[in-house]
Amino acid sequence: MTAADLHTLTGAYVLHALSDEERADFERHLADCEACAQESAELTATAARLGLAATVTPRPELREPVLRRITTVRQDAPREPVQSRAVRTAANRRRTLSRWALAACFAAAAALGGTAVWQHQRAQDAQELARQAEQSNDRIAAVLAAPDAKTGSAKLGGGAGGTVVVSKSEDRAVFIASGMAHPPQGKVYQLWFDDAGTMRSAGLMDTARSDQAVLLSGAVDGASGMGITVEPAGGSDQPTTDPVALMRFPA
Template sequence: MTTIDPHRLTGAYALHALSDEENAAFERHLPGCEACAQEAAELSATAARLALAVTTTPAPELRERVLRRITTVRQDTPGRTSVRALPARARLRARTRSRWALAVCLAAATALGGTALWQHQEADNARAQARSSRQTTDGIAAVLAAPDARTRAAALAGGATGTVVVSRERDRAVFVVSGMARPPGGKVYQLWFDDAGTMRSAGLMDPGRADQAVLLRGAVDGASGMGVTVEPDGGSTEPTSAPVALLSFPALD
C-alpha cells in the first residue's frame, strides 16, 4: 500500500482483489476520502448486480488468473485534472463507462469460469450452453457500457426494485431487478415492450431468482417503455394479466 496510490484501488477493493493488509489500509483511507468512498460503493453495487446475470460456479484457479489481469489494467484516479477539464456531461459519462467496465469484467470472469463445469456434459449441449451464456453476457455488457446508455429505476410490488437500461444506439435494453417475489406455481414473469400501448413480448425472467439481469429479447425499435406480467409457464403471445411493473424508457438528453 505504501507504493500504490490508494485512489487507484477502488476497483480492486470492489472486486475483493486486495490482500488482507491492503484491504485494511484502504478501509482506513475511505473515511477521509469522499470520492473513493462513493466510487467504491457504486462499483461494489454494480459488480454484485451484474454478477447475478451468471449463476455458474467459477473454477478455483480463476481468481488467480483475474488478479493477474487486474494488475495490468490502469485505473484513473478520482478527481484527476484531465478529467476535471472535461465538460460536466463528459465527466459523468467517463465515470459511468469506467464503472460499468469493471462490473462487466466481473460478470465475464464468472461466465468464463462456468465453462469448466460444462466439459463433463455432453459436448454439443455444453457448447450450446456456453455460446448462449456468452452471448447473453456480451449483450448485457454492450448495453450497459454503451456511451448513450440511459437508466430509469422504479420501486416494484413487494419491496422489489427494478432498473431499465436503454441504449438507442444499440437498439437494446436490459432489465435489472432485485428482491422480486417468486411467481405462483406454474407461472412465470414475462417482459414486454410497450409499443404505443401494444405490448410486444421481450422474453421471460427466471422464476427461481429474486435478483437478475435480463437482456430484453428483440430491438427497442421505438418502444416507449416496458412492462412485466405474470403468465403461464412458457409465456404468452399477449398479456393475460395486469402488469406487476411498468417502466417508461428514459429520454435521450
C-alpha cells in the same frame, strides 16, 4: 490539478466521490480524452454488474479504517500512452469489462466483507448453455457500456427493485431485477415493450432467480417503456394479466 492527475480519477468519478470542482474539471477532460471516456463507461458497467451480486452488509467498525486507508492510497497514473489504449477494439473492451467485473467482485469481498453469489449452469447441456450465456452477457455488456446508455429505476411490489438501462446506439434495453419474488408454480414473468400502449413481447425471466439481468428480446424501436406480467409457463402472445410493474424508459 494536472493532466496526469485527471487520468487517475475515472474510478472516483464513476462512484460519485469527486467534489463539485473536481467533477467539473474531469468532465471537461472527458470531452478530449477518449481513453478516460472509455474507461469511465466500462467502470460504470462494472458497477451495474456488481449491483447484481448478493452482498452482506459490512460491520460498522470497518468503515473508519477503510476510509482512512483510501486517503493514503492513490490510483496509479497510466503507464502506457493514451493513444494506444484508445485503439482497442469493441470486442477487447467487452472481454476486459468481464475481467474487471470479476476482479472487482473479489476486491469488494476482500475489502468490505461482501460476498458475491453467482448462478451456475446445470451439468446437463453445459456447453450449449455456457455458449448462450456468453453471447447474452456480451450483449448485456454492450448495452451497459454504451456511451449513450441511460438508466431508470423503480420500486416494484414486495420490496423488489428494478432498473432499466437503454442505449439508443445499440437499440437495446437491459432490465436488472433485485429481490423479485418467485412467480407462482407453473407461471413465469414475461417482459413487454410498451409501444404507445401496445405491448410487444420482450422475453421471459428466469423463474429460479430473484436477482438477474435480462436483455429484452428485440430492438427498442421507439418503445416508450416496458412492463412485466405473470403468464403461463412458456409465455403468451399478449398479456393475460394486469402488469406487475410498468416502467418508462429514461429520456
